[in-house]
Amino acid sequence: MAAKKGAKKAAKKGAAKKGGAKKSAKKSAKKAAPKKAAKKGAKRTPNAAFMKAMQPSAALGAVVGNNPMPRTEITKKLWGYIKKNNLQDPKERRMIVADDKMKPVFGGKSRVSMFEMTKLVNKHLK
Helix, strand or coil: CHHHHHHHHHHHHHHHHHHHHHHHHHHHHHHHHHHHCCCCCCCCCCCHHHHCEECECHHHHHHHCCCCEEHHHHHHHHHHHHHHCCCECCCCCCEEECCCCCCCCCCCCCEEEHHHHHHHHHCCEC
């Protein structure tokens, strides 16, 4: 009698597993379909906060210029200055070595990571 109960339980578990597998396969197929339907070539609209003209401080203005410009343009000019003056650490490319113009922007630090640099530069924008 115990063997029959064990066999029935095993049969129920097997049936439950098979049914569950079919349902999850159907769900995943339904979820994948909308991703394919996304439009290709659709242009993204830029965030207005990035396009707003910001006034750089005097210290940052010595590097990128004193005219108001969007954050994106300031970042481009800053990286142009870094590349032009070879301020990236050759061994660890994520680190930026400050020259005399960049030290005030970096808060007096001689080396900062490129991620920390963004945070420090934001303090110099109005």
